Amino acid sequence: MKHARHDHANDDETSNVHTLPVKKAEPAAEKPAEPDLPHKERRKHIWRNAGIGAVIFLAIALIGARIYLPFWVTDYVNKTLNNIPGYTGSISGVGISLYRGAYTIHDLKLLKKDKGIPVPFIDIKKTDLSLQWGALFDGAVVGDVTLYQPTINFATSKSGATTQTGVETDWTDPIKELMPLDINFVEIHGGKVTYKNFNSSPNIDIFISGMEAKVTNLRNAEDKNVALPSNLVVTGKSIGGGNLRIDGNLNILKKIPDMAIKGKLEAVQLPALNDYSQAFLSIDFNKGKFDLYTDINVKNGQVSGFVKPLLREIDLIDWQNLDPNPLNVLWESVVSIVLEIFSNQSKDQVATQIQLEGSLDSPETNFWSTLNGILRNAFVKAYSNTVKEE
Template identity: 40%
Template sequence: MMHVPKKIWIPLAIALILVAVRLAMPYFVTKYVNKVLATLPGYTGSIEDVDIHLYRGAYQVQELRIFKVDGQKKIPFIYIPVLDLSIEWSALFDGAIVGEVEFERPELNFIGGGKGNQSGKDVDWTKPIKDLMPVDINRLTITNGKIAFYDFTTKPHVDLVMTEVNASAENLSNATDNEQVLPSTAHFTATSVGGGRLGVKMKMNVLKQIPDMDIDLKFEDVDLKALNDFFKAYAKIDVERGTFDLYTELAMLDGKIEGYVKPIIEDLKIVNWEKDKKRPLELVWESIVGFLAEIFTNQPKDRFATRVPLSGNINDVKTSAWPALWSIFSNAFIKAFEKNTEGTIRIEAVTDKDTVAPKSDKQLKKEKRKERRRQRKEERRKKKEESL
C-alpha cells in the first residue's frame, strides 16, 4: 500500500472540501432566496437559478418572479431576469464594507380595477432586498427596466408603459462619511407612452426613518393622443392632438414638505366634429371640456398650465385651490409659464432651525466609526513625531 505524505494529502483534502462547498453553494443559496420570497405577505415568489462569483464577492439570482396570491397569474408584479448582489470594492478604500445591487431588465407591473388589482401596497419591499444582502447597500442601479400599469376592467383596456428605465443611487449608506445634510444622490430616466422623456435628479438621506430628500423632476414632450385609451376609459374624452409636460420640485426634511407641481399642455384639441357627430353625448362633453381649456389657454403660445403649491407634513400634504386657480388665470392672461423647473425649492426651504432631528442608530454608529478613525490617525501622527 502506497503511503501519501501528509504535506500532500492535507492540502488535497482541503482543496476537495472547498470544491465540494463551492458546488453546494448554489443549492443552499437558492433555497435561502426562495425562503425569503416566501415571507412576502400576500405575494409568492420564486427563482430559477443562482450563480456564485467568489472572485468578486457576488452572487446572481436568475429569473426572479413575484406574483400576487389572488391576482393576475400571467403578469407578475415583479420580474427580474438578473439580480446581481456584490461587495462594493471601491468603498473599501473609505474603510466601509458595503454592498451594491444591480437590477438588469427588471419589470414592475401594476394592475388596477376589480379584485385582481396589484399595487404592492402594505408590503415593505426593502426587507427582502436587505435579507438577500448580508451588508448595508451603498449603491443601486437599474438597467433597461420597464414599469407598466394595466386595467382590464375598463373599455377600452388601459395599457400605460414606461420603457428604457435606467436609474442609479450612490452612497446610500454614506460610506464616504459625507457630512452634507443630503449625502446620497440618485438619477432616474425613462421613456413613456407617447414618446415622453422622464428625468429625475435627487439628493437624499435614506439613513433616517423618514428620509430627507430634494427632488427635481422633468417629464416632457408626451403626445397626448397616444394616451387616448386612458382618456376614453377614465375621462370619456378623445384627444385629437396636444403635448403634455410636467415639472416638479420637492424638498422634504424631517417629514415636512415644500414644493410645487407644474403641469403644462400645449396645442390641445379635443373635439373632432366629423368623427364624433355620431356620438352626441360624448360630443357635448368633449365640447365643454375643450371650451374651458380654450378660455384658459395662453393664446400666443397655445399653452394651458397651472402651478400647484405643496406644503405640510408627509402624512398631511396641503394644497390650496386659490393659488392653483390664480396660476391658470395668470398663465392664460398675464404671462405663460416657462417649460422648466424654477430652481426655487431647496432643502433649506423646510429647515426648522429651532428643531434638531433625532439621529438614527446608523448615523450614531457612523459618527462613532468616524471618531475612532480620527483617533487612530492622531495616534499614528504622535508616534511618527516621537520617532523623529
C-alpha cells in the same frame, strides 16, 4: 661424520626456505547506518505533508461548495420571497462568483396573490449583488446591486376590488435579506414602470420604459458631512415618446429619509394617453403634447413641493372620426371650448400647479406608502384639473 654433515646440510636447506605468510580474510565492510533526521527536519517534513493535505482538502471542499452552493442559495431565496404577506415569489436560479464576492439571481418574480391581476408586481431578469471593493479603502464593508431589465407593474384587478401597489405590506425587508451587506450603490439598466387597470373601460396600460438609473453612496460611505449624501439620476422614455429625467439627493439613513428631487417628463404625445383620458375623463385627444414638472422636498418628516402639468397644442375633436355617442361629442366640444378660453393664447398651452403638502412623521405611518399616496393624489389631481378645470 659424513652422515652428520648431511643432516646439517639438510637443515641449512630447510632453514633457507621462506614460508609466505597466509593473509587472513577480512570481514565484509558494513554499510554505514543512515544518521537520524534532526527533530526540526522531521517536524518540517510533517508540516509540509499536512499543508499539502490541507490544500487538497480545501480544494475539494471549495469545488463541492461551488457545486452545491447555488442550489442551497436558490432554495433559500425562494423561501424568503414566499414569506412576504399577500405575495408569492420565485427565482429560476443563482450564479456564484466567489472571487468577486458576488452572486447573481436570475428571473426574480413577485406576484400578488390575486387571480384578477395577471401580471407580476416585480419581474427582474437579472440581479447582480457584490461587494463594493472601492468602499473598502474608506473603511466601509458595503455592497453594490445592479438590476437588469427590472419591471414594476402597478395594477388594478379585473373586479376593481384589489390593487397592486406594494404599499400594503413591506416587501422590501425580505428583498434586503437577500443581500448580506448594507447596500451602498444601486444601478438599473433597461427598467420599466407600468400602470395597468384591468377594471376600467377601456383597459389602461401606461408606462415608462428604457429606464437607466443610478443611486450612489446610500450608506454614506463617503462625504459623511453632507446633509444629503446620496445622489440619484433616472432617465427613461414614456408612452407617447415622452422624455423622463429625475435628479435628486437623499439621506436614507434617517428614520424618516430627507430628500430633494426634481423631475420632468416632456413631449408626451397626448393621443397615446387616450385610454386613460377616456376611462377617467371621457375625452379623446386628436393631438397635443403633455409635459410634467415636479419638485419634491422632504425634511424632518415634512413634504413640500409642487406638481405642474402642461398641455400644449391641444385638439380634442377629430371631425373625421366622430364618436358615435353624441354625449361624448358634446362633452369633448365643451372641454375644447373651455380649454380655448383659458389657455395661454400666445403660447397655445394650458397649465396648472398643485402644491404638495403632507407629514410623514407619524410613527404608525409607513414612509414610502404615505409619500406614494401624496404624490399619486397630486399627479391625478394635476392632470385632471389641467384638462377639466382650466
